[in-house]
Amino acid sequence: MYNKDFSAEDILSVTRTIARDLTVPELFEEAIINREGMLSKRGAICIYTGKYTGRSPKDRFIVDTPSVHNIVSWTNNAPCTEDTFKRLYCKIRNFTKNHKMYVSDNFVGADPEHQLQVKCITEYAAQHLFLKELFINPEIPPTTPHDFTLVCCPSVLADPLEDSVHSEAFVIINFDYKMVIIGGTKYCGEMKKAIFSVMNYILPQKGILSMHCSANVGKDGKSAIFFGLSGTGKTTLSADPHRELIGDDEHGWSENGIFNIEGGCYAKCIHLTEDTEPEIYRAVKYGSVLENVVLDPRTRKEDYDDARYTENTRVAYPLSYIPNAIHPSMAGHPNAIIFLTADAFGVLPPISRLNPKQAMYHFLSGYTSKVAGTERGIVEPQATFSIGFGEPFLPLSPLKYARLLEKKIQEHNTKVYLVNTGWTGGPYGIGSRMKLKYTRAMLSAALDGKLDNVGWVADSIFRVEVPDFCPEVPIDILKPINTWADKAAYKRQAAKLVDLFAKNVRKFKGEMDDDILSTGPKM
Structure with missing residues (x-):
């Protein structure tokens, strides 16, 4: 040796x-x-990764x-x-x-x-x-x-x-x-x-909280962080033309505030269009790296709808390619935390407000549905729980990160919201994915204070508070059961998800306070 x-x-x-x-x-x-x-039509270099098109x-x-x-x-x-x-x-x-x-x-x-x-x-x-x-x-x-x-x-x-x-x-x-x-x-x-x-x-x-999250800051100087696994919309939702981008995936929260760990972005490209995601679309240019995106063999035009290699097509580009990115990538303590989930059951509210104990519960749960392509073998959404929305990347005890987050929320009186970017009107295969324009409208309302004075009603199953009104969002969308034609089917799907939440948090029994573990969904 x-x-x-x-x-x-x-x-x-x-x-x-x-x-x-x-x-x-x-x-x-x-x-x-x-x-x-190969060089793409827009000037990026496109590479193909062969057998491994996602993390292993x-x-x-x-x-x-x-x-x-x-x-x-x-x-x-x-x-x-x-x-x-x-x-x-x-x-x-x-x-x-x-x-x-x-x-x-x-x-x-x-x-x-x-x-x-x-x-x-x-x-x-x-x-x-x-x-x-x-x-x-x-x-x-x-x-x-x-x-x-x-x-x-x-x-x-x-x-x-x-x-x-x-x-x-x-x-x-x-x-x-x-x-x-x-x-x-x-x-x-x-x-x-x-x-x-x-x-x-x-x-x-x-003593610094490291986070699998994106972050941006408003013109008022108030920053927000977006937790979520791949496919939940961290990159897309943080690239908001009305706010300055701090970073799209990984951040630290120190005594000075939040800071980006990276200097660039690694965004999903599947079904990318200039209309829906203009900042990311325009970042595909000279200097950026496309990964597993199909190119026309003659014109080299990018086909973002072709998933022959993987659903997990990607583009890497520097933060400077986003017009409203700030430099250096730092901001003060966050005014709001957004937990993003792509619920394949189609039963979680599209936006809800969490109290501090519920925030800890959902951070420990880290619920979402893994979407096709982000890992080898994933071909359709699968329910998963990942502590801190990034458990595979946490070398230390997950409770170390959870307790650091709890301390930060309490010290800075940070508001916490749970946002479902997943399915509505039914589960995956029956319902439809939440429209991006509605998610953007809900986030803008939350971050701009437009939800501060509306009524909030506790969801009878998930026990989070749901707004009774949000500008530019149909009222029926706010309460998932109203989007389902079959109400009994909604309750059956909700019961399945409630059971999964309950089974997941049992592993924290004796390690986290019962008043945190008891705040979760209940039929």
């Missing part, structure tokens, strides 16, 4: 060719020359060492041994001896007090361009030592039997060596989420 130092410097010392700190145009040129992708949760590991064993939550993180990490590290090191690697130092964390400097080493130029767009790029390459290393070599495959992993793909985080190694998968989201997991390990231990 290789016994030298496991580090970026060690890998680069044997690498055949190093392309260091290339600019966006240079990376574009390299990617085209290497035949890594079963192939993600944290190295179990004495220094982290009692800190990491192993109930929602898979351990691997140091030997597994070392074997795969050596495979990557041997690969680089005969290949060109792309290298640069980027930052994550817009707040200078809480930044992490990451040395990024990738096999493909297009992947490196992705990281240039998603992370924060210093104008001058830093001369300070990096804090963490990210190495991605999709051509390096694991042997499940030899390496004690589940497939040829692997994503391994080693906190002792401050390194992430990735192989076997070309899906760019693995790199992004691995570093987010690193920040989720570091920040809470400093």
Whole structure:
């Protein structure tokens, strides 16, 4: 077994060719020359990720060492041994001896007090361009030592039997060596989420809440954060032309306020149109990276409705491509928190108000329906519960994040809303997806204070408060049962979801206060 130092410097010392700190145009040129992708009609580079078109949760590991064993939550993180990490590290090191690697130092964390400097080493130029767009790029390459290393070599495959992993793909985080190694998968989201997991390990231990959320700020200076899993609308709803964008996916909440962890956006493209999502549509241009979007073979025109490769088509672009994005990506403490869910049962209200204890309940529940494409094997919505709407990326005990959120809400008197961007008028397959214009209208009303003086009525099943009026939204939409032709069927579907909520929170019995766990839905 290789016994030298496991580090970026060690890998680069044997690498055949190093392309260091290339600019966006240079990376574009390299990617085209290497035949890594095609140029789209709008000027973006389009790459295809093959077998892996979404994250592969079963192939993600944290190295179990004495220094982290009692800190990491192993109930929602898979351990691997140091030997597994070392074997795969050596495979990557041997690969680089005969290949060109792309290298640069980027930052994550817009707040200078809480930044992490990451040395990024990738096999493909297009992947490196992705990281240039998603992370924060210093104008001058830093001369300070990096804090963490990210190495991605999709051509390096694991042997499940030899390496004690589940497939040829692997994503391994080693906190002792401050390194992430990735192989076997070309899906760019693995790199992004691995570093987010690193920040989720570091920040809470400093008393900073790390969040899987988007964020924006109004002209009045009041910020809002949007929690939600992929497919619930975080990116779409935070890109509001009437508010300034802070970030679309990952943020920290410190004593100074909220700050973006990234420097770019990674938006879903399926069925993208300029009419429905103009900010994202216009961000597809030179400098951005399309992932698994079908192009016309002659004109290279993007076909956002073609899902032949995956429903999880994506575009990565820098925040500067959104006209109303603020720089630096920071704002004060949030005035409102939005929990986004895509309810495939079609029974949750489209918007409801939560008291502090209900806010904790729904944060711990993290209910939504996983939508097609975001993970391998998901072909239609499936009900799921994910603590903090991001449990797969939480290395620490989920209760650590929940209690930090509770403390922040109490300290800053933050309002909390639950917003359903899922189905109405029936479950998935019968009802229809909530219209984006209605969701935008409800959010605008909540964030602009237009719901402060309307009547609120407690839902008899879900026990959250529902407004009896919202500007620009049909009244029947506000109460889900009114949109169902078969009222008895609504109640049967609601009973199924209530039962799922109850089963999910049982795991917190004895760990969270009963007055929080008792605030959930009840038939």
